[in-house]
Amino acid sequence: MQENESNAPPPGESGLYNRIAVLRAERGISRQTLADAVGVNYQTIGFLERGDYGPSLKLAFSIAAYFALPVEAIFSTKPFQPLSQQVYGTGKSKVPQKSEPDMEDSE
Amino acid sequence: MNAELYLLGRRIDMGARARRRGLVVVIYTVLAVLMAGFWFIDHWRVSLLYLYMAAMVVNSVFLGGTAFGGLIRPFRSKPRSPYAFKSPLLQNLRWGFYPVPELDENDYRNDERELRQRDHAHYQAYRVLIVGLGLLWCASIGVLSTHVPSVLGLLPAQQLLYGFIVALLVVSLTLPQAILLWSEPDMEEETAE
Numbered sequence: 001m002q003e004n005e006s007n008a009p010p011p012g013e014s015g016l017y018n019r020i021a022v023l024r025a026e027r028g029i030s031r032q033t034l035a036d037a038v039g040v041n042y043q044t045i046g047f048l049e050r051g052d053y054g055p056s057l058k059l060a061f062s063i064a065a066y067f068a069l070p071v072e073a074i075f076s077t078k079p080f081q082p083l084s085q086q087v088y089g090t091g092k093s094k095v096p097q098k099s100e101p102d103m104e105d106s107e
Numbered sequence: 108m109n110a111e112l113y114l115l116g117r118r119i120d121m122g123a124r125a126r127r128r129g130l131v132v133v134i135y136t137v138l139a140v141l142m143a144g145f146w147f148i149d150h151w152r153v154s155l156l157y158l159y160m161a162a163m164v165v166n167s168v169f170l171g172g173t174a175f176g177g178l179i180r181p182f183r184s185k186p187r188s189p190y191a192f193k194s195p196l197l198q199n200l201r202w203g204f205y206p207v208p209e210l211d212e213n214d215y216r217n218d219e220r221e222l223r224q225r226d227h228a229h230y231q232a233y234r235v236l237i238v239g240l241g242l243l244w245c246a247s248i249g250v251l252s253t254h255v256p257s258v259l260g261l262l263p264a265q266q267l268l269y270g271f272i273v274a275l276l277v278v279s280l281t282l283p284q285a286i287l288l289w290s291e292p293d294m295e296e297e298t299a300e
Contacts, residue, residue, distance in 0.1 A: 040218035046295050
């Protein structure tokens with residue numbers, strides 16, 4: 001598990017993981033559209049997606065409101081579980097998966 | 108920060124960091140050459156004013172930050188006042204001879220990340236200037252308290268001191284913008300999905 005944790009991509013300079021890129025791709029929204037909706041420059045969306053910039057509370061809540069999701073569904077200080085793992089459970093896989101630190105603690 | 112520089116009606120893509128760094132190097136090289144040239148003209152007695160004006164032109168056309176031209180959005184992050192003085196001569200110079208794009212809200216408003224970068228750049232510039240002023244103060248003690256006829260047999264020491272003051276003035280006008288242009292990474296396409 002510890003080994004899987006170390007496989008997680010680094011969160012960037014902000015230390016925050018986020019799902020903005022996934023949500024944007026899923027809904028077919030361009031960076032410019034999202035940027036206009038939340039009132040920032042489109043380049044700032046790129047910095048957010050790469051984790052190079054940690055948003056203010058106001059911006060985080062604006063993004064969450066735009067996607068109609070809770071903030072914790074978009075931003076996290078820990079790596080997100082892959083969607084397939086969330087949907088189909090945590091069955092043993094041959095491919096190393098990123099794990100939730102809570103699970104790690106319970107072991 | 109804007110990804111494009113409008114120069115005499117032409118759009119120049121400055122999204123790549125290498126290009127912006129090149130621009131900063133060229134600007135400071137030109138300012139240094141100007142400063143050296145002005146010493147030969149009148150030992151910076153009157154030409155200090157020209158150097159100051161050159162720095163303001165560089166800000167207005169290339170760097171930005173203090174005006175509505177250049178790559179960096181105005182540091183004030185506020186729209187132009189409708190009561191601002193509008194010189195007909197300047198308006199003709201800007202809008203008469205070449206097209207200037209219409210300004211919308213995004214052309215003057217910095218978002219929260221840009222404001223943070225702006226503040227950080229000013230902090231870094233402040234540190235550099237503090238070191239410069241400290242060195243200048245130390246040099247002035249040496250120059251003013253003892254009789255130093257010349258440095259390297261060319262430049263009288265007191266004029267060299269005056270030159271440092273001029274250089275610090277020019278640097279203080281342009282350094283935060285230059286730090287921003289130097290440090291911001293490559294900019295992505297606006298239409299990036």
